[in-house]
């Protein structure tokens with residue numbers, strides 16, 4: 001491609017993408033007003049819920065034994081080895097679902113353009129947040145760099161925060177900025193992820209954060225490095241307590257008595 005034309009072409013495709021997103025949002029709004037279908041299986045539902053009863057029951061709920069610190073499902077009761085080795089900077093983290101099957105697919109669809117899924121995801125999140133984090137004074141989204149936000153068209157964490165705020169009556173505090181892009185975290189362990197994220201969050205609204213009990217909202221907890229790094233920045237800016245809620249988390253399948261893996265963790 002002619003490199004001089006590239007910016008114009010990019011802008012053109014960006015416009016088309018924006019229009020595509022607008023149209024799908026209109027279609028969704030029309031759909032909302034006229035009928036309801038399950039956001040997972042597409043079956044018709046009659047109670048106005050976003051996820052039908054069958055799909056709701058079949059979801060991989062994060063119940064059973066969980067680590068009291070990171071909230072991941074663990075093989076045996078107690079603090080997981082990863083948290084013993086490297087405690088998170090969050091005071092407590094919890095997640096509603098395991099990052100598996102339909103729950104993982106829902107998150108991927110939500111992050112890959114199907115923005116309307118924030119309502120289904122909020123439905124699945126509200127009960128746990130109400131139960132576990134009633135003392136939170138504000139919901140804090142995980143920021144994206146401007147470039148990453150432009151590429152996706154929205155910050156999925158902020159969109160979810162706004163919906164949760166409407167449902168729970170707790171304000172959104174969009175206090176942090178992400179100034180530098182970080183490497184993809186996929187193949188890194190907690191320690192390497194922490195290094196990768198070091199200093200990437202900047203708290204612009206320090207006075208709004210000072211002395212507050214905050215709840216960071218994110219979609220997935222893998223090693224917890226992202227919420228931990230953001231909690232660290234918020235605490236350095238004066239936050240009293242920082243909790244984290246993630247919609248899903250990756251189960252810790254390490255048997256007790258074995259040292260945690262430091263790399264190659266999914």
Ligand SMILES: [Zn+2]
Pocket residue numbers: 038039040041042043051052053054055056
């Ligand atoms: Zn369904």
Ligand SMILES: [Zn+2]
Pocket residue numbers: 067068069070071072079080081082083
């Ligand atoms: Zn843990």
